[in-house]
Each structure stands twice: as C-alpha cells, then as structure tokens.
Amino acid sequence: LAKTTQPISMDSYEGQEVNITCSHNNIATNDYITWYQQFPSQGPRFIIQGYKTKVTNEVASLFIPADRKSSTLSLPRVSLSDTAVYYCLVGDDYGGSQGNLIFGKGTKLSVKP
Amino acid sequence: DSGVTQTPKHLITATGQRVTLRCSPRSGDLSVYWYQQSLDQGLQFLIQYYNGEERAKGNILERFSAQQFPDLHSELNLSSLELGDSALYFCASSEGSPGMNEKLFFGSGTQLSVL
Numbered sequence: 001l002a003k004t005t006q007p008i009s010m011d012s013y014e015g016q017e018v019n020i021t022c023s024h025n026n027i028a029t030n031d032y033i034t035w036y037q038q039f040p041s042q043g044p045r046f047i048i049q050g051y052k053t054k055v056t057n058e059v060a061s062l063f064i065p066a067d068r069k070s071s072t073l074s075l076p077r078v079s080l081s082d083t084a085v086y087y088c089l090v091g092d093d094y095g096g097s098q099g100n101l102i103f104g105k106g107t108k109l110s111v112k113p
Numbered sequence: 114d115s116g117v118t119q120t121p122k123h124l125i126t127a128t129g130q131r132v133t134l135r136c137s138p139r140s141g142d143l144s145v146y147w148y149q150q151s152l153d154q155g156l157q158f159l160i161q162y163y164n165g166e167e168r169a170k171g172n173i174l175e176r177f178s179a180q181q182f183p184d185l186h187s188e189l190n191l192s193s194l195e196l197g198d199s200a201l202y203f204c205a206s207s208e209g210s211p212g213m214n215e216k217l218f219f220g221s222g223t224q225l226s227v228l
Contacts, residue, residue: 042219043220045219046216087156103148103155
C-alpha cells in the first residue's frame with residue numbers, strides 16, 4: 001500500500017495561499033493522487049486529482065514533481081470557509097482486491113481572519 | 114449536493130440493539146462504499162459493493178453486514194451494538210468500474226449514538 005504522510009494541522013490567514021504537501025515515497029506506477037476536503041459533520045468532497053506535473057481547477061492546483069514521491073495541494077487566497085480537513089490519497093482503487101486508497105487523518109486547516 | 118442520499122440523519126439507540134442505515138447512490142453509479150468515522154479518527158473503510166456484489170471488505174466487524182439491492186441502494190446493518198459503535202457512518206458512490214481510478218461522492222452521513 002502506498003502510504004501517505006501529511007501534516008496533522010496547518011494555520012493560515014484569510015487571503016493567503018496555502019500549500020499542503022503530502023509525501024508518498026512508495027507510489028506505484030498506476031497510482032493517482034487525489035485530494036478530498038471534509039467539513040465537520042459532512043462527507044468528504046472531491047477537490048482535485050492528478051497523475052503527474054500540474055493540474056488546476058476552479059478550486060485548487062495540484063503540483064506533482066517528476067519523481068511523484070510527493071505532491072502539493074495549493075489553495076489560492078483562502079477564506080474562512082476553507083477551514084476543513086484535507087485528505088491526500090494515493091492509489092488506483094478505493095476498494096477492490098487491494099483497497100489501496102485509504103483516508104488517513106488528513107490535515108486540519110484552520111483559516112483565521 | 115452530492116446526489117448520494119443517506120437515511121436517517123441521526124439515530125439514537127441502546128447497547129445490544131440492531132439498526133439499519135440506508136444509502137441511495139447517485140443516479141448511474143454502480144459502486145457503493147461504507148465508511149465509519151469516529152471522533153478524532155480518520156475515515157475507516159468498511160465495505161464496498163459493485164452492482165449488487167460484494168467487492169471488498171475493510172475493517173468491518175462481524176456484527177456488521179451490508180448488502181446492495183437490485184435497484185443499487187445499499188443498507189448497512191449493525192447489530193449487538195456497543196458504545197464504541199457510536200460514530201458517523203458515511204456512504205459513498207462512484208461510477209464503479211473496478212480497478213479504474215475514480216472519484217467518490219459522499220452522502221451527508223448517519224450519526225449513530227449508542228447509549
């Protein structure tokens with residue numbers, strides 16, 4: 001299983017750019033990198049997914065270096081409503097025979113005014 | 114709105130009892146997943162169904178069981194409940210091509226309180 005390591009918590013202020021880095025040293029060739037966001041008492045919500053280089057959508061950017069052993073979720077100009085837990089998942093199958101897409105404890109981002 | 118519907122939203126019961134949690138996946142999704150989230154814990158994968166068949170089991174207790182019906186809705190049955198079973202139970206669905214990388218869509222969860 002491709003294990004991921006991400007900071008337990010991060011603090012930021014409104015308007016700042018936040019970068020959350022996830023380490024996944026034993027990522028496999030078929031593995032994708034996926035990030036989810038979870039607000040208290042709600043189910044996680046898909047944010048972004050990538051395989052290599054850079055992916056950008058209306059919510060965030062995902063930077064993946066050539067060796068793919070880490071990835072960085074970038075949230076531009078955060079607001080108070082971005083306060084949530086962010087999960088980094090690495091794998092290609094949530095269940096299946098390997099079930100290698102595992103939600104860890106995530107990174108708790110606190111955005112302050 | 115993710116399109117995944119879970120009922121009930123809240124459930125309060127006593128130890129030793131049995132409850133059933135229900136999940137309706139997004140229209141067209143074939144895979145259903147169940148997760149448990151306790152206070153200060155990450156999401157624990159319990160079980161996955163694909164088109165009516167069990168596809169994978171995670172850390173699901175023997176007291177728990179699930180099934181996916183022909184209309185693709187799923188039920189999670191929890192029996193002989195213990196205090197430690199108190200948690201948020203999430204259902205998620207995906208398009209469900211086995212082995213393909215996918216995005217999960219989560220319901221809003223069922224908060225189970227065992228007293």
